[in-house]
Amino acid sequence: MSGANDMPRGAEPATCGASIPVQREQGQRQVFCGLAGIVWLHRKIQDAFFLVVGSRTCAHLLQSAAGVMIFAEPRFGTAILGDRDLAGLADCNEELDRVVTELLARRPDIGTLFLVASCPSEVIKLDLDNAAARLAREQQGRVRVLAYSGSGLDTTFTQGEDTCLSALVPELPEAAAGSDALLVLGTLPDVVEDQFRRLFEALGIASLHFLPPRRGSELPPVGPGTRLLAAQPFVGGTAAALVDRGATLIEAPYPFGIEGTRAWLGAAAAAFGICAARVEEVTAPAAARAARGLERYRTQLAGKRISFLPDSQLEIPLARFLQRECGMELIEVGVPYLDRRMMSAELDWLPADVRLTEGQDLERQLDRLRADRPDLTVCGLGLANPLEAEGLTTKWSIELVFSPVHGFDQAADLAELFVRPLNRRSRLAF
Amino acid sequence: MQLTVWTYEGPPHMGAIRIAASMQGVHCVLHAPQGDSYADLLFTMIARSAKRPPVTYTSFQARDMGADTAELVRKTLRETVERFQPRALLVGEACTGELLQDQPAALAQGMGFDCPVVPLELPAFTRKEQWGASETFHQLVRTLLRGQSPRERDPVPEGRRPRANLLGATALGFRCRDDIAEVTKLLDSAGVDVNLSAPAGASPEDLLRIPEADFNICLYPEIAQSTCAWLERMFKQPWVKTVPIGVGATRDFLLEVGEVAGIDTSAAIAAGRTRLPWFSRSVDSTYLTGKRVFIFGDASHVIAAARIATEELGFEVVGLGSYSREFARELRATAERYAVEALITDDYLEVESAVLELAPELVLGTQMERHIAKRAGIPCAVISSPVHVQDFPARYAPQMGFEGANVIFDTWVHPLMMGLEEHLITMFREDEEFHDEAVASHLGSGKVSAASAETAARPAATAEPATSADGMGTETALVWEPDAERELKKIPFFVRGKARRNTERFAAEHGVARITVETLYDAKAHFGR
Numbered sequence: 026m027s028g029a030n031d032m033p034r035g036a037e038p039a040t041c042g043a044s045i046p047v048q049r050e051q052g053q054r055q056v057f058c059g060l061a062g063i064v065w066l067h068r069k070i071q072d073a074f075f076l077v078v079g080s081r082t083c084a085h086l087l088q089s090a091a092g093v094m095i096f097a098e099p100r101f102g103t104a105i106l107g108d109r110d111l112a113g114l115a116d117c118n119e120e121l122d123r124v125v126t127e128l129l130a131r132r133p134d135i136g137t138l139f140l141v142a143s144c145p146s147e148v149i150k151l152d153l154d155n156a157a158a159r160l161a162r163e164q165q166g167r168v169r170v171l172a173y174s175g176s177g178l179d180t181t182f183t184q185g186e187d188t189c190l191s192a193l194v195p196e197l198p199e200a201a202a203g204s205d206a207l208l209v210l211g212t213l214p215d216v217v218e219d220q221f222r223r224l225f226e227a228l229g230i231a232s233l234h235f236l237p238p239r240r241g242s243e244l245p246p247v248g249p250g251t252r253l254l255a256a257q258p259f260v261g262g263t264a265a266a267l268v269d270r271g272a273t274l275i276e277a278p279y280p281f282g283i284e285g286t287r288a289w290l291g292a293a294a295a296a297f298g299i300c301a302a303r304v305e306e307v308t309a310p311a312a313a314r315a316a317r318g319l320e321r322y323r324t325q326l327a328g329k330r331i332s333f334l335p336d337s338q339l340e341i342p343l344a345r346f347l348q349r350e351c352g353m354e355l356i357e358v359g360v361p362y363l364d365r366r367m368m369s370a371e372l373d374w375l376p377a378d379v380r381l382t383e384g385q386d387l388e389r390q391l392d393r394l395r396a397d398r399p400d401l402t403v404c405g406l407g408l409a410n411p412l413e414a415e416g417l418t419t420k421w422s423i424e425l426v427f428s429p430v431h432g433f434d435q436a437a438d439l440a441e442l443f444v445r446p447l448n449r450r451s452r453l454a455f
Numbered sequence: 456m457q458l459t460v461w462t463y464e465g466p467p468h469m470g471a472i473r474i475a476a477s478m479q480g481v482h483c484v485l486h487a488p489q490g491d492s493y494a495d496l497l498f499t500m501i502a503r504s505a506k507r508p509p510v511t512y513t514s515f516q517a518r519d520m521g522a523d524t525a526e527l528v529r530k531t532l533r534e535t536v537e538r539f540q541p542r543a544l545l546v547g548e549a550c551t552g553e554l555l556q557d558q559p560a561a562l563a564q565g566m567g568f569d570c571p572v573v574p575l576e577l578p579a580f581t582r583k584e585q586w587g588a589s590e591t592f593h594q595l596v597r598t599l600l601r602g603q604s605p606r607e608r609d610p611v612p613e614g615r616r617p618r619a620n621l622l623g624a625t626a627l628g629f630r631c632r633d634d635i636a637e638v639t640k641l642l643d644s645a646g647v648d649v650n651l652s653a654p655a656g657a658s659p660e661d662l663l664r665i666p667e668a669d670f671n672i673c674l675y676p677e678i679a680q681s682t683c684a685w686l687e688r689m690f691k692q693p694w695v696k697t698v699p700i701g702v703g704a705t706r707d708f709l710l711e712v713g714e715v716a717g718i719d720t721s722a723a724i725a726a727g728r729t730r731l732p733w734f735s736r737s738v739d740s741t742y743l744t745g746k747r748v749f750i751f752g753d754a755s756h757v758i759a760a761a762r763i764a765t766e767e768l769g770f771e772v773v774g775l776g777s778y779s780r781e782f783a784r785e786l787r788a789t790a791e792r793y794a795v796e797a798l799i800t801d802d803y804l805e806v807e808s809a810v811l812e813l814a815p816e817l818v819l820g821t822q823m824e825r826h827i828a829k830r831a832g833i834p835c836a837v838i839s840s841p842v843h844v845q846d847f848p849a850r851y852a853p854q855m856g857f858e859g860a861n862v863i864f865d866t867w868v869h870p871l872m873m874g875l876e877e878h879l880i881t882m883f884r885e886d887e888e889f890h891d892e893a894v895a896s897h898l899g900s901g902k903v904s905a906a907s908a909e910t911a912a913r914p915a916a917t918a919e920p921a922t923s924a925d926g927m928g929t930e931t932a933l934v935w936e937p938d939a940e941r942e943l944k945k946i947p948f949f950v951r952g953k954a955r956r957n958t959e960r961f962a963a964e965h966g967v968a969r970i971t972v973e974t975l976y977d978a979k980a981h982f983g984r
Contacts, residue, residue: 053531054514058490076458080550080579085465086493105457108580111554120456128458144488144551147517177490178517178551385514388538407495407507414505 045372045381047363052386055407056336056361058177059185060141061090065427066189066237067100069212072136073241075101076128077175078121078153079143090423100135102128106145117151118159125160125170135168137241139189142174169196169241181361183259183338183426186212190236190263193244194270197236200248206232207293208245208272210264211257214429215239221256221280221432227307228294236263247272252296254289256280256431258371259338261364278370280431281339281439282346283315288370311433318437319350325444327352329400335359335385336405336422343403343425343439345374351440355379356399359390401443418446461803461823463778463841467577468549469494470587474595475545476508476626477654481595482541483510486528486552486559501844502627511535513552513559525557532563536570543599543659544568545591547575571659573598583801585677585753585779588625592654593682599662600689608691610717611669616648617716619695620668622683623675624655629756629840631655631675633853638674638699641856645709645723647716654678666690670715674698674855676755677779700759702731702767702860729857731864735768743768743868747953749815750775751798751806751824752839754782756854758789760819760838763863765793774813776800803827814952817871822846832948834870933959935970942972957982 060083063075077083084103104124110117121140129135138160140153153172161170173192175185190210200206207230209221218235225233234245251272255264256279264274277292278285287308294304331353333340340360347353358375359382365372375381382390394402395415402412402419409419420443430439468485472494475483485491492512498504513531515524536544546563548555560574573595577587611617621638624631635656639649650668651661665671665686671694673683683694693715699708706724713720734740748770750760754777764770776798777786783799790797798809807827810818818828818835822843828835837846838854853859935943939958946954954975961978962970 052514052534053492053512054489055492055495056489057493058488060490061493078456081459081462081464081466081583082468082491082550082579084459084462085469086490088461089493089497099460101460103459103462105459106580107456108578110456111580117456124456124458144490145554148551148554176517177488178515178520181489388534405496406500407492408499410499410503410505411507 045375045377045379048380048382050359050382050384050386050390053388054181054361054385055334055387055405056385057090057182057405058086058144059175059180059182059188060086060143060177061182062175062185062189063087063101063141064090065212066186069239070137070237070241071239072134073100073139074128074132074135074137075139075141076125077101077103077141077143078146078151079103079106079141080145081105083143083145106149111149114149114151117149118156121151121156122160122163126163129164129168137169137171139192140170140172141189142172142176144176144178147174147176147178171196181338182336183257184262184361186257187260187262190260191266193236194247194263194266197244197247197270200246200250202248203250204232204246204248205250205252205297206234206246207297208247208251208253208267209233209235210253210255210267211260212237213256213431217429217431217435220434224290224307224311225293228290228297228299228303230293230297230299252293254293254296255367256289257339258342258364258367261367264367276370278345278374279342281342282350282436283312283319283433284350285342285346286315286431286433286436287312308433315433315436319440322437322440322444323351325447326440328354329447330354330356330397331401331403331443332357332394332397332399333359334390334394334402334404334408334422335361335382336403337426338362338364339422339425340403341368341371341375341381344379345371346436346439347443348376349374350436351443353401353443356397357382357390357393359383359385361385401447418450420446457802459802461826463801463803463821463823464584465494465497466550466579467582467584467587467590468547468575468579469497470584470589471545471547471575471577471591472498472508472510473584473588473625473627474591474654475510476504477624477656479656479658480542481509481545481659482535482539482543483508483545483547484528484532484535484559484563485510485512485547485549486524486555486557487512487514487549488551489514489516491549491551498626501842502847503844504626508626509539509541511539512549515552515555520555524555525562528557528559528562529566532559532566532568536568541570543571543573543595545573545575545595547577547591548579550579553577553579571598586781588678589681592623592678593685595654596662596665596682597685599659600665603663603666603690605689606666606691608669616646617670617718618648618650618668619712619716620650620665620671620692621652621674622671623673623677623679624652625675625678626655627840628655628675628678629753629838629842629846630852630854630859633851634674634855634859636851637853637856637858638672641699641705641709641723641727642672642712644726645712645720646718647712666692668692670694672712676782677753698755698759699855700756700859701763701863702727702729702857703762704759705729705856705860727857729860731767731860734864740769740868743770743871746770746817746871747773747813747815748817748819749773749810749813749824750838751777751818751820753777754779754786756839758785759854761789761793763860764819764867767860768864768867770817773815774798774809776806776809814956816950816953817867819867834872836867836870932968933962933970934968936972939970939972939975942975954979 140157142153157170157172171192173188247270249271253272253274275292275296277289280286280289291304344355344358348355357380363383402417403422409421412419429435475481498508513527546560563572624635635652671683671692673679673694686692695711697708697711699705709720709724748764750757757777772793778801786797803823810827818824819838821839825835852862958975958978
């Protein structure tokens with residue numbers, strides 16, 4: 026297991042990672058669009074409602090991606106465009122106003138309403154930013170109305186969280202001058218958020234905020250004193266918008282595994298002038314516990330070959346964790362898109378000869394996969410069972426987005442998610 | 456613009472994918488943005504299909520739209536045909552593809568493929584999944600049979616058994632796999648051979664043999680009715696319209712098969728083995744008498760369920776409806792038979808408020824109604840698509856034919872509390888095991904609180920102005936005296952909703968503003984149980 030000296034240093038990131046050749050693919054994709062982010066965002070921000078302005082396809086996607094109707098009373102819905110809405114934009118805006126007014130009357134608990142653009146709403150050039158401003162005026166401050174795009178034309182899967190959080194950035198209050206605070210960016214399960222809060226407090230970073238907040242009414246302040254730490258790799262657009270508002274981005278790998286978590290906390294501590302010895306002191310017990318927990322899974326994963334199909338943007342940090350801390354061999358790591366700025370520290374930690382692909386040409390990628398026959402394939406829900414039927418063992422990637430997998434105390438759980446399909450395969454007689 | 460929380464049906468191109476996924480040798484190319492490939496997971500995850508549905512998406516993104524998306528369509532078509540070598544190619548577009556107006560079907564027709572190309576026009580902003588499936592199947596059959604001239608029908612030659620096509624079963628349909636097997640057995644018992652089943656299980660070559668059958672059986676009218684009507688016009692093939700779900704309908708089905716095929720099916724009817732009639736007559740089933748049931752789903756399953764509920768189980772239908780707007784007329788006719796009004800809607804919220812308002816003792820519905828019923832603490836059985844993974848069972852569980860009737864008896868009765876158990880709960884209100892909040896003892900886990908859910912459902916029901924709709928008038932606010940409220944609590948939860956409704960109705964009709972214990976019992980005497 027590596028020590029603190031393996032920590033990537035913010036000064037020298039771009040060069041090393043940039044040396045890994047990236048294969049760009051174009052063709053059929055098997056990924057969700059950004060609307061899928063609503064599935065966890067609507068649970069995380071408890072007083073928000075997500076209204077997709079789109080087609081029946083969008084509504085169907087949302088309920089299918091949510092595992093078909095798990096939540097009895099969802100805080101999301103779709104305003105389904107009809108033929109008449111397509112005929113004239115003036116009527117379309119009127120209709121949207123009507124639907125929103127009805128919705129807000131029925132659901133007085135809504136504090137923040139997101140109008141979410143879709144492929145069809147973008148193609149017909151329905152201006153939801155304008156609509157949001159108009160509806161917010163009508164609500165006279167009672168409800169905050171914001172717009173963002175979850176359209177498949179410009180977002181894939183987790184990128185929908187990035188566009189959503191970006192829409193929140195202009196709403197954040199201005200931080201008081203001279204106030205230094207840490208802002209952790211990207212949805213984390215509540216339990217993980219609480220663990221990190223305890224660690225940051227122990228490090229002496231008392232002024233700490235999370236975006237998204239648990240309630241839309243509790244938006245964190247931002248300003249020149251804000252140090253920004255991304256907990257998820259898919260929030261690059263939001264990070265850039267926060268930097269525009271004066272925040273400083275802390276370059277760090279992501280808090281997956283012991284190494285990643287330690288480096289992530291360490292980078293934050295360094296930004297606040299907290300010495301490495303203090304970081305070691307605070308993190309040592311949790312890191313030691315995590316190492317004990319991880320050991321049993323490491324023996325089961327070491328030497329096993331793994332491929333990632335592009336899906337959630339977590340592929341690179343997870344591959345790094347599985348290779349460096351669990352001893353797995355990386356065959357192919359596919360990402361929907363490569364955000365070099367957000368990935369620079371992670372790329373430094375990938376082996377230079379890894380087959381890194383960006384984008385997708387599905388059938389050709391599956392040809393490669395069949396030729397590689399890795400021990401484990403990480404892929405989306407549409408592909409998992411057919412690949413299992415071909416004799417490949419799979420891990421569906423959506424679980425990695427929904428489960429608590431960040432931080433020291435989840436490092437073993439994260440490894441276990443990859444062990445389980447292998448374990449299961451070895452148990453079954455047929 | 457319509458606000459939707461859950462949708463019963465997907466977009467029409469979803470119907471096209473279902474047809475392709477049901478068959479062999481058919482591939483579907485859709486002009487659709489990235490993200491629309493989510494449709495695959497319904498087949499692979501919910502129906503546990505071991506194969507990807509045979510569909511290729513153009514997956515266009517914003518950056519493609521500045522360039523030539525039509526060229527992207529051509530490239531996708533070329534590569535798909537080369538890789539999969541389909542024997543029939545369906546070409547259409549999803550909603551956003553439709554807005555681009557690249558005409559993928561016309562492009563495909565101009566590319567000189569060897570296989571037949573079926574152009575699909577699936578208006579995404581007006582139509583839905585079932586229509587899309589029906590239209591795709593119809594167009595596929597028409598395209599493939601185009602070369603065959605209309606013909607007169609010869610009588611079945613001596614010594615050959617009559618042959619029938621089973622039409623309408625699809626991937627993601629409710630229990631289609633087992634229905635095909637059961638109906639095949641049933642027809643065999645009546646001396647009829649199955650020429651082919653389509654779309655489920657058929658190849659394009661099989662579809663060319665459709666005219667070889669003596670008649671068609673329209674198993675799922677939502678999918679196959681327009682094709683059956685066309686085949687009748689073109690090839691003079693008569694078709695059987697009765698859907699064999701339930702004992703009575705199965706017998707009627709065999710009678711109709713007999714008429715259409717010109718054979719005597721009475722022996723097969725007499726030999727039909729099903730336990731439903733006896734189980735229903737057995738005294739243990741007395742407790743099923745007059746159970747108030749609400750039914751919602753696709754048209755065929757709802758119409759069949761209403762008949763089974765009333766004639767074969769002795770329930771009372773208190774409401775029925777469907778999202779199959781195309782069959783509104785048939786549904787209204789059925790509803791009239793049971794003196795209720797058909798709820799034709801695809802708005803989940805409307806169905807929910809109908810259920811809360813009617814407070815039935817059993818809900819028969821789709822996955823959506825399972826949810827509604829769960830929230831309201833009402834027992835529920837699933838009778839129709841859309842369904843979740845647990846409704847694609849490993850075991851043989853048809854809905855059709857005599858075995859289907861057995862399955863239905865078990866499935867519908869299972870969520871209910873057993874007869875004697877109801878009495879125990881009525882007698883011993885504070886018993887450790889048979890108390891008010893207990894669930895049916897065979898339903899396992901925990902203290903699912905139908906009783907507390909009843910109270911939870913109440914505010915929702917009264918908050919909605921639904922009560923005024925049936926003329927009860929919400930303006931006269933009824934007040935329950937605390938004593939009466941306590942007395943009501945002594946009535947078991949599974950009939951408490953009805954008792955509350957009846958009492959309020961009685962009070963309203965008799966101008967009683969404050970409901971006392973006396974009012975409660977007056978109402979009971981007035982309405983009976």
